[in-house]
Amino acid sequence: MMAGLAQSPWLNRKLVSGAGILAAILLFGLFGRFFWDTDLVFIGSAPVNLPPLGFENMRGQLSAAGHPLGTQSDGRDMLALMIVGAPNTLLIGAIASVIGITIGTVLGFSAGFIGGWVDAVIRVISDVMITIPPLLVLIVFQTSLGEIGIFTMGLLLSTFMWQSPTRLIRAQVLAMREQGYVRMARLSGASTRDIMFRELMPNLLPYLFGSFIAIATTAIVTAVGLEVLGLGPQRVPTLGRVIYESIESAALLKNMWWWWGIPTLMLATIFIGLLLINLGLDQVSNPRLRKV
């Protein structure tokens, strides 16, 4: 590692490369639409079943220059689907985890700082809710709710994303509030709010970020799961929805690998990026890991 990078733990290699991967996907989604005609996501806007550039499909057709990643069987362009679908998938994860981390921080701080029956109630509820797998409840929810949008999807997911930040932050606050510098602040008459935001918050930051990335991963995994089952937003393309449609049309048997393969690779890249960020954040909060 370069000497300059080694100085700040926040600039470790894993964190930077993970963030780079996610930024690349985000930029692709945000700016791709200025370079590519996103109307090609509509059914029938392109020829059907074309392979990506340089490949041949089962009927011996070569790819067309206008569709570098190929097309699927409804005549939708794969590149356009990716440009529109990838940010939607990330957006669902972002909505769910921003709401989740906000609720989790408030509850975790309250439990750790106020203690007593507030702590007991919050602890029991988060213990119970963390055991329930979100996928199953959301399957029931969405089959009875019918069509939903991106925001509703994020909102639904967020009801299962606050538990682990709550537990984590509660545990950290409990551990920190008895430490010397917090006692010192309390003795010198600092208000509770000052102690929370001036003393505890800066030390909690790596944990907060780590928790945020962890629940964003869980949210996206769950969202993709629902989408692959044919649930979730159905009018707008998401990466999971593209995979669902490819399975429904037996793309595996038709050897149309690009149809399911491209969104699968895209999602795998997103998850690898999130993992690298999380490993990098571990190094920030746990200096012992920096050597390995």
Added chain:
Amino acid sequence: MRPSRWSAIPWAYLGSRLGTCVLTILIAATLVWLIPRLSPIDPAEAMLGRMAASAGFVEDADATLAVLRAQYGLDQPLVTQYLLYLGSLARFDFGISVASFPTPVSQLIAAALPWTLGLMLVSIILSFVIGNAAGAFLAWDKTPRAAKLALSSGMIFTSVPPILSGLLLMWLFATQLDWLPLSGSYGVDVTPGLNWEFIFSVVKHGMLPTLSIVIVSFGFWALGMRGLVTTVQSEDYVRLANVKGLGPRYILYRYMVRNAILPQVTAFALKIGLLVSGQILVESIFSYNGMGKLLYDAILDKDFAVIQGASYIVILMTAVSVLIVDLIYPLIDPRIRPARGAP
């Protein structure tokens, strides 16, 4: 048993764990009951619509609707409905499947559950063992560099959901190489029962689903174990063991892994929900005869009774697995046995 043995059992701990488990199941059951009632879709009308669609028309639609409502218990007050529902859950009575009428939902679940439990047991044990071994070797200072590199590059897929690895493996091993079957849990040419053809077919069909789960989940344990062994490695008792001249492999196993395995078991309890959900999805893409396929088909058929019953059972399964891990924990960690007389 002598009374002193009984007092060694951490009753308060067991009670709180059991309470959490019961509360979890109750809340999940309530959610599964409540959510469909918040939705604008009326199950009686949905049923009527299904009848109308298959029969062309329904005579006396209003009367039929009233009968259906009574059948579903929708004419009762909500509280009565809820209590009746809890009663039927306790008897594992989830009503009758609409898509495979008139099979009871519980019968469908009973047929699917052994497959899911079997796949879960095998894939969880494999990924736990492989992951912990990989993690320990990654942190161990005597592992060859090449092995470390291979192990850590395999871990990059941690946190990729198994449904994605499943698709890739299906494509590679079933459609391209044609080594393993694409879907199902046993071949059509074998008769289920205790014969070698059937067992062989089950193992062959189970390989890809198991592999797709293990390949993405062993890294979670490996990461945890690596961190723990790294921490333990610099403890005084490990240094002492080294100085004493104990064999490095003996130290790794008896001094480091044994101590690091405890937090791994705790992490396990938190991970079960995600593992189960991941497996449900793997089953649905492999058309594996378990709960995942049951749910997938039920979603396509809008078979609400099956969706609710199967979801409830999977949540129940998760809660019970967490309870089992919680109950095993005091056996391997003597510290959790309560100090007598402590406030």
